[in-house]
Amino acid sequence: xxxxxxxxxxxxxxxxxxxxxxxxxxxxxxxxxxxxxxxxxxxxxxxxxxxxxxxxxxxxxxxxxxxxxxxxxxxxxxxxxxxxxxxxxxxxxxxxxxxxxxxxxxxxx
Amino acid sequence: xxxxxxxxxxxxxxxxxxxxxxxxxxxxxxxxxxxxxxxxxxxxxxxxxxxxxxxxxxxxxxxxxxxxxxxxxxxxxxxxxxxxxxxxxxxxxxxxxxxxxxxxxxxxxxx
Numbered sequence: 001x002x003x004x005x006x007x008x009x010x011x012x013x014x015x016x017x018x019x020x021x022x023x024x025x026x027x028x029x030x031x032x033x034x035x036x037x038x039x040x041x042x043x044x045x046x047x048x049x050x051x052x053x054x055x056x057x058x059x060x061x062x063x064x065x066x067x068x069x070x071x072x073x074x075x076x077x078x079x080x081x082x083x084x085x086x087x088x089x090x091x092x093x094x095x096x097x098x099x100x101x102x103x104x105x106x107x108x109x
Numbered sequence: 110x111x112x113x114x115x116x117x118x119x120x121x122x123x124x125x126x127x128x129x130x131x132x133x134x135x136x137x138x139x140x141x142x143x144x145x146x147x148x149x150x151x152x153x154x155x156x157x158x159x160x161x162x163x164x165x166x167x168x169x170x171x172x173x174x175x176x177x178x179x180x181x182x183x184x185x186x187x188x189x190x191x192x193x194x195x196x197x198x199x200x201x202x203x204x205x206x207x208x209x210x211x212x213x214x215x216x217x218x219x220x
Contacts, residue, residue, distance in 0.1 A: 043113075044201070045211070049208075095139075095142075097203075099153075100151060
């Protein structure tokens with residue numbers, strides 16, 4: 001069965017420090033992975049997807065099939081990056097998403 | 110992109126009663142989904158709302174407890190039936206064509 005693991009519930013970093021939010025997945029098929037973000041009092045929204053290979057708000061994520069990982073990275077954290085981040089795996093056709101448990105990122109001044 | 114309006118945004122309900130949550134999308138979408146997010150846990154898919162036919166439920170969720178309607182390509186409802194305190198959760202509507210969009214959620218408290 002498919003599974004998404006985010007080992008850290010809370011990650012606290014100082015402004016300007018590098019950020020890495022970890023995500024590992026388990027899936028027998030060809031994975032399609034996403035990062036979603038939820039800022040305080042806002043709805044869940046797509047941050048980036050691996051097939052786009054893009055950088056959004058300075059964040060990047062590379063799919064590593066050998067390590068079954070899709071870690072989210074940013075070289076210099078900003079205060080406005082504080083939010084809840086969810087890694088998600090597209091499975092079963094029809095755009096069904098399996099979510100990790102989420103990591104709360106807190107950027108301190 | 111799609112904008113999803115979900116209501117109510119929150120409610121406090123007595124056990125044994127039922128609550129219907131509405132989800133309206135501002136454009137026609139192929140897929141609509143209902144998720145549940147229990148306190149401190151991740152989002153769990155309840156079911157896929159199929160237009161014109163019965164919803165497809167995930168393991169652990171049944172139609173009698175969570176009846177779903179989808180009368181057209183822009184609207185769906187989820188009913189939480191015969192509620193108990195264990196149903197206290199955030200319920201999220203999602204739509205997807207090439208990308209998944211989410212409503213703001215309904216925070217349900219059952220007392």
